Amino acid sequence: MKFRFDHNNINVRDLDKSLAFYRDAVGFHEVGRIEPEDGGFVIAYLGDGATGHRLELTWLRDRTEPYNLGDNEFHLALVADDYDAAYARHKEMGCVCYENPQMGIYFIADPDGYWVEILPDK
Amino acid sequence: MKFRFDHNNINVRDLDKSLAFYRDAVGFHEVGRIEPEDGGFVIAYLGDGATGHRLELTWLRDRTEPYNLGDNEFHLALVADDYDAAYARHKEMGCVCYENPQMGIYFIADPDGYWVEILPDK
Numbered sequence: 001m002k003f004r005f006d007h008n009n010i011n012v013r014d015l016d017k018s019l020a021f022y023r024d025a026v027g028f029h030e031v032g033r034i035e036p037e038d039g040g041f042v043i044a045y046l047g048d049g050a051t052g053h054r055l056e057l058t059w060l061r062d063r064t065e066p067y068n069l070g071d072n073e074f075h076l077a078l079v080a081d082d083y084d085a086a087y088a089r090h091k092e093m094g095c096v097c098y099e100n101p102q103m104g105i106y107f108i109a110d111p112d113g114y115w116v117e118i119l120p121d122k
Numbered sequence: 123m124k125f126r127f128d129h130n131n132i133n134v135r136d137l138d139k140s141l142a143f144y145r146d147a148v149g150f151h152e153v154g155r156i157e158p159e160d161g162g163f164v165i166a167y168l169g170d171g172a173t174g175h176r177l178e179l180t181w182l183r184d185r186t187e188p189y190n191l192g193d194n195e196f197h198l199a200l201v202a203d204d205y206d207a208a209y210a211r212h213k214e215m216g217c218v219c220y221e222n223p224q225m226g227i228y229f230i231a232d233p234d235g236y237w238v239e240i241l242p243d244k
Contacts (some may be wrong), residue, residue: 070192
């Protein structure tokens with residue numbers, strides 16, 4: 001019996017805004033969508049075009065208040081093939097929220113405040 | 123400039139308990155560890171032996187109170203190569219926390235209450 005990673009989910013408040021962010025910031029594209037005709041939600045899957053892993057964005061149409069992100073330090077971590085160019089882009093976008101030059105990493109925040117760690121390729 | 127999925131992090135309260143859970147429930151094994159000599163934390167990386175994705179478990183030694191997991195429905199989703207056998211195992215372990223037979227999925231809860239979705243292989 002074996003298990004393998006498929007995706008991880010986060011709920012978002014504005015799907016279009018999140019799709020634009022993940023496209024512009026890290027080049028992710030939609031690779032699938034679940035949208036029940038009478039449903040109050042839309043689920044979009046984002047792929048990186050390299051690995052088989054996916055990020056699932058769930059949008060509950062009725063949700064208006066910000067999500068409570070907890071204090072469990074959940075975050076996604078991505079490898080950038082060009083770390084310096086990535087850093088310059090994210091600085092320009094204004095989404096860098098934490099930097100740790102000693103460890104050679106930094107974090108960006110998505111529209112809902114979820115943190116995404118950016119790592120250099122090794 | 124390209125970005126690819128590397129891992130996602132969750133903080134855990136009892137690293138040994140979490141390592142045992144992910145080993146026994148879904149067969150994940152430790153593939154790396156960061157443990158500063160004078161540090162107050164340990165980071166362990168778990169792999170599924172199939173994809174390159176990893177689950178990062180961060181253990182802050184001083185943390186005693188349960189983590190606030192928020193209401194953003196963060197969860198990890200895994201594909202089981204033998205869904206029925208997986209379900210039987212998880213029922214026996216007592217970790218099944220939500221079932222949706224109509225969609226053909228169910229969720230298990232890890233020791234900190236994080237939800238892990240189990241999907242059939244397609």
